Amino acid sequence: MPELPEVETIRQDLRKKILGKKINDFVFTKKARLNKTTKFFVDFFVGNHFAEIDRIGKLIIFVLPDEKHVLLVHLKMTGQLIYKKDDKIIPGGHSDVSTVDVPNKHTHVQFHFEDGSKVFFNDIRRFGYLSLETIEKLEKIKSKYGIEPLTDNFTWENFAKIFAGKKSTILKALLLNQQIISGLGNIYVDETCFDAGIRPDRRVNTLTLAELKRLFASTKKIIKKAVEERGTTFNNYLDADGKKGSFVKFLKVYGRGGQKCVKCKSILTKTKIGGRGTVYCEKCQK
DNA sequence: CCTTGTGTTCTCCG
DNA sequence: CCGGAGAACACAAG
Incomplete structure (x- = not known):
């Protein structure tokens, strides 16, 4: 994807x-x-x-x-x-x-x-x-696109603003919403939530300041790393030279439902959140 | 039936 | 009862 x-x-x-x-x-x-x-x-x-x-x-x-x-x-x-x-x-x-x-x-x-x-x-x-x-x-x-994780606009201040007015939105739905943050899809949202240690089905108004800061840092980190690795070839994606992207070897949750968590070895949960297939660790993500 | 990205429609709440 | 937010639904095709 x-x-x-x-x-x-x-x-x-x-x-x-x-x-x-x-x-x-x-x-x-x-x-x-x-x-x-x-x-x-x-x-x-x-x-x-x-x-x-x-x-x-x-x-x-x-x-x-x-x-x-x-x-x-x-x-x-x-x-x-x-x-x-x-x-x-x-x-x-x-x-x-x-x-x-x-x-x-x-x-x-x-x-x-x-x-x-x-x-x-x-x-x-x-x-x-x-x-x-x-x-x-x-x-x-x-004008319909939200802030871009790779630009100077993607600051902690702007990131925090996104959550300030939000009430009970499901975190995953918010992160997938291109009008709020542009560019994230199912793979990087699941990976970001795992990296931040936050369940993707959390309501955003329940997130603490510390959790928001982790989420901001993880979003930047995952996207930056994925660009360095030239993307993720899970099924079909190829770059302009017809070559695969190598971020696939850094995937910790996406596509790993039912397998062991790389951190705690418990079985990763595969479920549906906001109508999308979602994988997360019940133990590592709160 | 599933898959995901996105645009539209519907529902609900203050 | 209005506006807006959020969630659900629809659609693409294999």
Whole structure:
């Protein structure tokens, strides 16, 4: 599941690879989820290029040189953006880096660049989308996102403010709410709560100052570490080179329901909180 | 039936 | 009874 660290990894990778490169062709299948006609996309992109790649929360923002438009890409659960330099077949099959062949049956969109390199948008479940928007629309969309764990705005003061007015919200629901904190998804919320030693089903108005401080520190720590490890490949996620993210080896609760807690060896609880699958330790998290 | 991210709808409380 | 917050529901597809 691409969350902030995964999307940020892809953004940083693609920036180095495709900025300024002229787009020679825009290729698509009829399964592609686009917010305009395919003709519109082709006419718009062929001959054009990307001037910058930004991100807000889990949304990738490809900035066009006209300073009037952006291409928004949301990967949802199974989307991938894979860059490939050329179509050379390496004898014996796979290259030593990429763990995926592209294009494949889940490739719905391709950008072909002037130097022969390509970007492939793959999506098994097809929940992800490409959306061509104006700068004005982007500002409206951006205004709906909460504070970003990787920016200077993510201070203890701003973090504490989030909780100040809240009453009985379930902690996990609050942390997953993109309008409050942007970028956290199911993996990092469970990991953050474990790291802070707090049950994800706690009502936020019952959290003590000490607990809030731990939660703030853990959020920063987990996200920073996950970005350093280039994300978590649990099922489907790959970076722009088709490589897996290595944070998976640091997961302490996500996907480990029924297994032993790494700290206290008791069995981790798997349950549903706020409608989402949740794993936590009854002993280590209070 | 499950999975998760997100947008919408509904309910409840002060 | 109104407004807003929070929770529940709906939807995507395999």
